[in-house]
Amino acid sequence: MPLLGGIRPPIAVLLVLVLAVAGITAAVLGRAGEPSVPEGVLSSQQHFAEDGAVALRASIDERVTDLRRTAAGLNAGDPVEPERILSDLGKTYQKWTGTGVIDLRSGKVLAARGETIPLGWLDKEVLTGEHALVPRMVRLESGDVRLMSMAVLDGEDGAQQLLVASNSIAVPSINLGPFRSMAVVASDGEILSTAGFERPESVNSDAEREELDFLQKQMSGMADLAAAEAEKDPVSSKEPGSHGYTGVSGRLLGDEYNGRVVTAGYASLASSDPEQKQSVGAGLGLTVVAMLPVVQEEASAQDHGVYGLLAAGALVALGLVAVAVLWGTIQRPLIGLFLESRRLARGDLARPVAVPRWGETARVGAALERVRTQLGGGPAPDADGRTRPAGRIGVRVPLALTAVLLLLWCVPVGLLLNRTDDSVSVPAALVNDQRDRTDLLSDRVRRALNEAHADVVSTARLIGGREDSGPAALEALLKDAMRDHPRYESLYVADGDGKVVAHAGDEPAAPWSTAKRLPPLRVTGEGGSTPVVQAGSAVPGDAGLTLVGEVRVQFLGSLLDRPGLGTVRVVDADGRTLASNRGFLAFAELPEKSLTDLVRAGNLQVGAGPVENGLLLREGGSVTVAAAAPFSGGGVASDIGWSVVSWQDADRLQTVPSQREDRSVLAGILGLAAIVVCLGWLHLVVARPLRDLAAAAERLADGDHKSVLYPRYHDEVGAVVRSLELLRQQLQTLRRNEALRQAAAASQPSTRGM
Known part of the structure; x- marks a missing residue:
């Protein structure tokens, strides 16, 4: 038999995988100490x-x-x-x-x-x-x-x-x-x-x-x-x-x-x-x-090592039962058929065929017995040529039974063991890190906006110090500034009426109005697809001229894109979204009211505080780690009332309970993978060819001696097919010789009469 073909390798591999998964389960779920x-x-x-x-x-x-x-x-x-x-x-x-x-x-x-x-x-x-x-x-x-x-x-x-x-x-x-x-x-x-x-x-x-x-x-x-x-x-x-x-x-x-x-x-x-x-x-x-x-971390009151060993032991026991089912219902009858078919093909017709009790192997065994009887000179098939198969329960039944046995372990371990749905314990260090990293990110965004305004002020002074202030000269200077300032979507100079005198980059998304005193850093664009963040500075020496830079929202989003913080947004004093590290709607409210309250508490300088003051938000069955940090520390950006807020689900944090849950899910997935691989292998190389073999053997026993039988695989099923082909040829030769004898016997009386 070939090394990777036949009935033995998938069953052996299933046993090996079951033992391997059991070992992994004992190792990852039964650690002596976390x-x-x-x-x-x-x-x-x-x-x-x-x-x-x-x-x-x-x-x-x-x-x-x-x-x-x-x-x-x-x-x-x-x-x-x-x-x-x-x-x-x-x-x-x-x-x-x-x-x-x-x-x-x-x-x-x-x-x-x-x-x-x-x-x-x-x-x-x-x-x-x-x-x-x-x-x-x-x-x-x-x-x-x-x-x-x-x-x-x-x-x-x-x-x-x-x-x-x-x-x-x-x-x-x-x-x-x-x-x-x-x-x-x-x-x-x-x-x-x-x-x-x-x-x-x-x-x-x-x-x-x-x-x-x-x-x-x-x-x-x-x-x-x-x-x-x-x-x-x-x-x-x-x-x-x-x-x-x-x-x-x-x-x-x-x-x-x-x-x-x-x-x-x-x-x-x-x-x-x-x-x-x-x-x-x-x-x-x-x-x-x-x-x-x-x-x-203190040691858990429960001994997770016992859980791991019990889970591994249960898998070994179920795996041995599953392998025994496959061995007793598929492997042993199929190997018996292989030996019986080879004996008949060699011409040993003295003993009856040992017919298995049920399934396709029983049908093949019954057909072999009928073929043996025909080769021994027994009666040919009836005119109907139909003999009912010896059993309707196929080989798929033991495969399904094996899958059920292993699923009895995979489902509870993967879905029920070490669950953290009811109560999530988040270490205080992770909650503090969420808050401190959000504060660091808030400081970074504030500094970036201050830097954007300072660059506008510096460029405005350069414009005011130039003798040539015509539109062409201004546009050349603005283009050079745009090349050095990738944070801007556009730069333009507006007069006292808000009319654009010169610009570089994209077309201005929003006009710069000087009808009333506005802060040097502002946000507009309500009703549009994206917020428009503007930084403006008056041009020295030219009354009424203002240099305006529109900051790219994508630039702010790139500042917020930090791993391990979850969803991060820049919001205004009312909690409306201005930028995010993920997709967002312009000026959209925060998804949870508790997040809005957290932002407002920060703006009131109440502070998020430790865990009990709102950084650990529990709503329904979910737990969220959140933090909000208002702009503070100086510069024009500290006065606009913006905040950076971040939140993420607690089950995404790599805490000890969540790691135990992940290991349990991993063990269940590995067990499920073993089921799919090995039982799928058996179904493809054994179950389907065996059903075709049973049908071909019955046709041969029913008198179909013309259909040539070709083995699909070089394994036990293929060996039985080759033996059936030899038996078909022997039956064909036997029928031909019998026809010749009958023809010779029929011609002898006419010869005597002459």
Whole structure:
């Protein structure tokens, strides 16, 4: 018999799969102890670090880009006094710790603002080398590290000046929540800045001081590990085929202290587009580490190991019964038919055929017995040529019985065991992470809108400083600005009546009305398909002219697209949707009233609070983890009353109960797959050919000696078909010889008469 054909392989494979599924069930459902920290908590720390890295990278890139763009705009016009340059720069952008203008010929500082910028790092290589004017990190005398950005300005009489701006490399200034800390780590593992640790002067007891020392040591160790991991290639560091964060990211598990386990996530600064090579922040070799001590999961009161072993044992018992049914009802009778048919084909007609009791094998056995009788000289079939089959119960009955036996295990395990429908337990760390990540995202969107308005203000000043303010010159300047500002859908200059004087990009979606005093950042477009977010600034020196930039809603949606947060929306003070990371209707209400109440509570500065104050929403049989964070922190965007709200179903979080439920469903699916594969295999290669064999054997026994029998497979059924073909040929020869004898006997009397 061939290795993969016949009745034996599918039954053997079914037994092997049953034992394998039982082993997997015992392993995944009967673990001796659950992990001390749920997988969802570790994933959340990784996502938190990724969010921090995205925010830090965007902040660094925006500051460098703004400085270079300002210098390019100044170089396009007449030379400006250094003091005025720094004054206008400080009014437009409040993002640098220090700025200065230096004369490149003499090295003299022409103007300075903010903290003193050290000049010892400036040399010929910095200004004219292969990496000229590339931002770099410089350590101050105080030990702090600053990122120095540079741009060349054209001064009077052809003299060149160097515009320098310094800014600190720090984690985003957001609410980290209780016990969380973040750090920015250099490529060598040095911690450049931290946030979230308690200050030593606030520590009043030896226990608190000891815990703070422990956490700082843990952060130092995590920083070294994260810096080493960040050196890996972003593609090779991920699972094959996985997507998500473009840089290197992961999670770390630290030591345990006072019932809490230190968890951490890390993420290297990476460009939002892996093909983009212009990201300054991504090239600094920095890594963000987010650390959070979480309460260690207590062991469950129920012994899940017993459940796993009982489930595995039940599957083995049912599997053995199912295999015994298949062996006794299909395999053994079919092999008996194979032996009987081969005996008859060899000419051994002495013994009657052992006919099975029921099914297709009984029909084939009865037909073989009739053929044996005919070959032995017995009576030919009746004129009707019909003999009823010996049994109507086919081979599909044991297959169905086997499927039912295994489904008695698959259905309860997959659908009933370890269910979390009635009560979902969500760790407080996951709820806090939802809130803190939403707050971080709110800060990022607010900064992006502030940046959009600041860019409009900067471009408006460039327009006001140009001598040529004709429509053609304005459109050329706006096109250059559009090329540098991908966040805008369109840029246009409107006069006092709202009429568009010049524009670049798409046609303006909404007019800029100056009939009444409106905020510099506004949203219009009600009744349309998408909201229109506008940022406007008056053009200096030209009364009545206003530069307006319409922010792309898709740009805001891209900021909200973060893994592990579920659905994220930007809403106004009334809870109407303005942007989302998923499909949405313009100005649509939030899907649940509780989410609207959460947004309004945040706008009233009540705060979402801990779990009992509304972040864990229970409605009906579902549990939702939600958070809302209003814009706050300064800038024009903080006054528009917008909020970022996020929510997701609790069953999607990788908590210990949900993981147990997932494992149970996995075990049930694996069992169902074994049923489909093996019983489907049996039906295709045994059941269907056996039914055809039974019909062919009955036709042969009924006297059809002309139909040639061809085996479909080279297995037991095929062997019986080959034997039947040999028997058919023997019957045909026997009938021919008998006809010849009868013809010879009929001709003998006439011969004697002659």
